[in-house]
Amino acid sequence: MVTRGFEGRRPTPDMALRTPPGQALTTDFPVLSAGPTPTVRLEDWSFVVKIGPRPAATWSWREFQALPHSTFTRDIHCVTTWSKLDTEWEGVLIDDILAAAGLEAPPTPFVLAHGFDGYSTNVPAADLVSGRAMVATKYAGAPLTPDHGGPARLLVPHLYFWKSAKWVSGLQFTETDTAGFWELRGYHMYGDPWREQRYHDDP
Numbered sequence: 230m231v232t233r234g235f236e237g238r239r240p241t242p243d244m245a246l247r248t249p250p251g252q253a254l255t256t257d258f259p260v261l262s263a264g265p266t267p268t269v270r271l272e273d274w275s276f277v278v279k280i281g282p283r284p285a286a287t288w289s290w291r292e293f294q295a296l297p298h299s300t301f302t303r304d305i306h307c308v309t310t311w312s313k314l315d316t317e318w319e320g321v322l323i324d325d326i327l328a329a330a331g332l333e334a335p336p337t338p339f340v341l342a343h344g345f346d347g348y349s350t351n352v353p354a355a356d357l358v359s360g361r362a363m364v365a366t367k368y369a370g371a372p373l374t375p376d377h378g379g380p381a382r383l384l385v386p387h388l389y390f391w392k393s394a395k396w397v398s399g400l401q402f403t404e405t406d407t408a409g410f411w412e413l414r415g416y417h418m419y420g421d422p423w424r425e426q427r428y429h430d431d432p
């Protein structure tokens with residue numbers, strides 16, 4: 230029997246409606262990294278929430294695993310024009326991370342997410358709360374593989390995928406919107422796939 234992915238088929242109306250402008254659906258999971266995959270051992274892993282330069286809370290891997298976990302099924306959209314529907318994630322909602330840090334609400338309007346590889350990316354704090362984002366530790370029911378950001382990555386599925394920092398090491402709350410790695414190199418400060426906010430000057 231021969232099976233084939235839906236790339237060769239006409240997308241259903243539902244799939245077409247869920248594909249933002251300029252994007253094409255894929256069933257594989259491409260890997261896109263600015264540099265080599267860092268080795269992050271669970272013994273060395275930690276996650277920090279900072280307010281400006283000041284650490285507000287830090288978790289070891291074991292402590293992080295004790296936080297409430299949630300699952301997410303979401304469509305993801307990479308600025309290189311692939312989109313992937315119904316990806317399944319498990320992790321800790323940013324809402325639950327803030328609550329565990331003793332913060333009732335985001336302390337500043339913006340966030341810079343940092344990765345163990347030195348990567349960073351900016352996201353408005355409002356886009357990380359109200360169930361819209363998580364620190365994911367599992368993909369499709371299995372621990373997140375190193376190439377996709379394991380042990381843990383930020384997941385902000387409603388923005389282009391470069392905002393979902395892999396090998397995430399912490400979230401830094403900032404008063405001003407501070408460009409991260411790709412934003413300093415010409416990419417959009419917000420990155421809404423439905424408005425095609427790919428490059429800095431896109432409206």
Ligand SMILES: Nc1nc2c(c(=O)[nH]1)N[C@H]1C(S)=C(S)[C@@H](COP(=O)(O)O)O[C@H]1N2
Pocket residue numbers: 258259260261262263264307308344345346348349376377378390391392393394395396397
């Ligand atoms: N730490 C870190 N996070 C990163 C990147 C990176 O180079 N380093 N690349 C970004 C880009 S451009 C994309 S499209 C996605 C790719 O995630 P994937 O490799 O799991 O598809 O991760 C984003 N997060």
Ligand SMILES: [Mo]
Pocket residue numbers: 261307308309390391
């Ligand atoms: Mo990307």
